[in-house]
Amino acid sequence: MRSYVTHLESAIDGTHLPANELHTLHKDRPIWVRYDLDAVRNAMSKDALLSRAPDLWRYRELLPPAPDDEIVTLGEGMSPVLPCPALGKHVGLSDVWMKDESQLPTGSFKSRGQALAITMAKKFGVTRVAIPTAGNAGGAMAAYAARAGMEAYVFMPDDTPAINQYECVAAGAKTFLVDGLITDCGRIIREGKDAMGWFDISTLKEPYRIEGKKTMGLELAEQFEWELPDVILYPTGGGTGLIGMWKAFAELAAIGWLNSDKMPRMVVVQSTGCCPIVRAFDAGERFAEPHEGANTIASGIRVPAAVGDFMILDAVRESGGTAIAVPEESIIDAMNLAARLEGISVCPETAACVGALETLKSQDWIQPDERVVIFNTGAMQKYPEAMAVEMQTIDKNAPIDWNKLIMK
Numbered sequence: 001m002r003s004y005v006t007h008l009e010s011a012i013d014g015t016h017l018p019a020n021e022l023h024t025l026h027k028d029r030p031i032w033v034r035y036d037l038d039a040v041r042n043a044m045s046k047d048a049l050l051s052r053a054p055d056l057w058r059y060r061e062l063l064p065p066a067p068d069d070e071i072v073t074l075g076e077g078m079s080p081v082l083p084c085p086a087l088g089k090h091v092g093l094s095d096v097w098m099k100d101e102s103q104l105p106t107g108s109f110k111s112r113g114q115a116l117a118i119t120m121a122k123k124f125g126v127t128r129v130a131i132p133t134a135g136n137a138g139g140a141m142a143a144y145a146a147r148a149g150m151e152a153y154v155f156m157p158d159d160t161p162a163i164n165q166y167e168c169v170a171a172g173a174k175t176f177l178v179d180g181l182i183t184d185c186g187r188i189i190r191e192g193k194d195a196m197g198w199f200d201i202s203t204l205k206e207p208y209r210i211e212g213k214k215t216m217g218l219e220l221a222e223q224f225e226w227e228l229p230d231v232i233l234y235p236t237g238g239g240t241g242l243i244g245m246w247k248a249f250a251e252l253a254a255i256g257w258l259n260s261d262k263m264p265r266m267v268v269v270q271s272t273g274c275c276p277i278v279r280a281f282d283a284g285e286r287f288a289e290p291h292e293g294a295n296t297i298a299s300g301i302r303v304p305a306a307v308g309d310f311m312i313l314d315a316v317r318e319s320g321g322t323a324i325a326v327p328e329e330s331i332i333d334a335m336n337l338a339a340r341l342e343g344i345s346v347c348p349e350t351a352a353c354v355g356a357l358e359t360l361k362s363q364d365w366i367q368p369d370e371r372v373v374i375f376n377t378g379a380m381q382k383y384p385e386a387m388a389v390e391m392q393t394i395d396k397n398a399p400i401d402w403n404k405l406i407m408k
Contacts (some may be wrong), residue, residue: 003065004035004043008207011311019064022124022199023207030204030308032247033064033211041255049222054078056112056215062251063211064120072119072148074105076112077215081223081373086341088372091358095371097229098344099220101378106167108300108347108378109216110140113240116212117201118144127151130198132185134237135164135299136378141201142171153198155185161299163382181294183305203238204308213241217248220373226252226259230370231321233356235349235377236268236277237303239312246315264373266316268323269356271296271331274304277312281323286310296328297386298348300377322365326355332386345380 008017012029023031044061052058056077081099088096101109118141121129130153131141138154145152152173156165157180168175178185189200203209221228228249234242246266252258268277273296280288290305306312316323326334335351338344346354353374360366380387394400 002043004040004061005064006034006036008032009034011308022121022126024200024205025307028307030210030311031207033207035062035251037251037254044255046226046257056115056212056219059215059218062218062248063215064116064208066119066123070119070123072122072144073115074111074143074147076104076115078219078223079103079216081220082342082344084342084344084374087338087354087357090337090341091361092368093357093361093366093372094369096357097371097373098342098346098350098376099216099373100344100376101216102345102347102376102380106136106140106143107382108136108140109213109241109375110136111144112212112215113137113209114140114144114212116208117141117206118148118150120208121199121201121206122148122150126199128196128198129153129201130155130189130192130196131201132156132182132189133160133164134182134302135160136382137203138173138175139164139167139171142168142173142175145173146171153189153196155188157181157185157299159299161383161385163384164299182303183290203240203303203306204243204311209240210244210247213244214248214251215244216241216375217245218252220245221249221252221258226257228258228262228264229373230262230264231267231366231372232264233267233269233353233372233374235298235301235352235375236270236312237301237349238306239268239277239308241375241377242266242268243308243311243315246319263319264321266319266321267356267360268312268316268321269353270301270323270325271298271328271352272325273328274302275325276304277306277309278323278325280309280313281316286313288313296348297331297383298352299383300347300349301352322360324356324359326352326359330355335380335386339380344376346376347378347380348383348386349378350374350376
């Protein structure tokens with residue numbers, strides 16, 4: 001497979017770095033992967049995609065190179081884009097869609113980033129990896145590390161959803177609960193790097209998770225026949241997915257695949273319980289101050305400090321988008337609303353987007369006929385703690401009053 005990667009590039013100061021070496025951060029900030037997009041334009045065509053497997057590796061020319069026999073895959077992608085007319089009607093919009101990442105192999109969008117991160121780590125000879133996680137990233141990393149034959153260490157806050165804990169252990173990762181937040185887990189990994197000899201595969205602390213996540217944007221463009229939506233709502237913690245999609249759209253524009261110059265307005269969605277990016281956006285800042293006392297049922301967006309904060313904020317502002325924090329107490333109701341109206345099992349993080357959709361429509365920030373896409377980043381079933389409901393019971397020996405049953 002020919003490589004179209006030209007170099008790596010520091011996101012903070014533009015320094016060029018060689019692509020054929022293992023990298024983490026540059027000046028404690030993330031690194032971009034850059035491509036010869038003129039060569040990609042000549043080598044790749046929309047028609048060629050039609051004969052390729054429906055997975056994220058169909059975009060090989062726009063991904064870091066790996067021989068077929070070195071790719072670490074569980075069959076990730078393409079996730080469906082589902083129309084949501086009932087939800088749209090509920091909020092007064094005519095063209096609402098949901099890209100359902102819960103259907104990926106590990107039950108969340110984290111499959112994409114870990115597929116690329118673990119593939120490239122394996123290519124560079126890494127045998128032991130470590131990750132701090134608030135939920136789905138740990139399970140995905142554990143699964144892909146197992147697939148690659150790597151030793152995996154996972155550190156997660158002790159109130160991380162139980163399913164996320166179990167799936168890490170089930171995949172053979174050495175899993176530790178930490179009395180603290182994801183930032184405390186990250187500190188433990190940094191402190192143990194020399195003693196343990198592991199490669200830190202944290203969000204944006206290596207270059208390739210962005211490349212995996214950007215396939216969400218490549219798929220979305222292809223699924224909408226190369227016409228991007230007006231608005232994308234994205235639940236944002238570390239922000240790799242939003243950053244990756246904005247990168248994907250720029251690359252598609254550069255190779256001339258988009259049908260128009262229209263770019264989506266990107267919306268960061270957070271909870272009032274943890275909203276450092278929203279606060280920075282509202283203050284007009286490029287870097288976000290850590291959110292003290294972060295606490296939200298949407299564990300995937302409980303990230304009090306994001307290493308790629310400026311990348312998130314740059315993308316939102318370049319797109320003409322916005323950042324919004326929804327009330328923490330509204331998240332579970334929004335999760336149930338989406339499931340009841342559309343039958344889609346949305347995670348609490350995506351439920352925050354449902355709430356944001358209603359608010360932005362009420363403020364006329366979204367117009368009634370605009371096309372809006374919400375990303376469902378994980379499956380509701382992975383969050384039993386957020387799914388507590390009151391159930392009706394029936395005495396098997398008692399006669400049933402069918403009229404009362406209908407009333408219920």
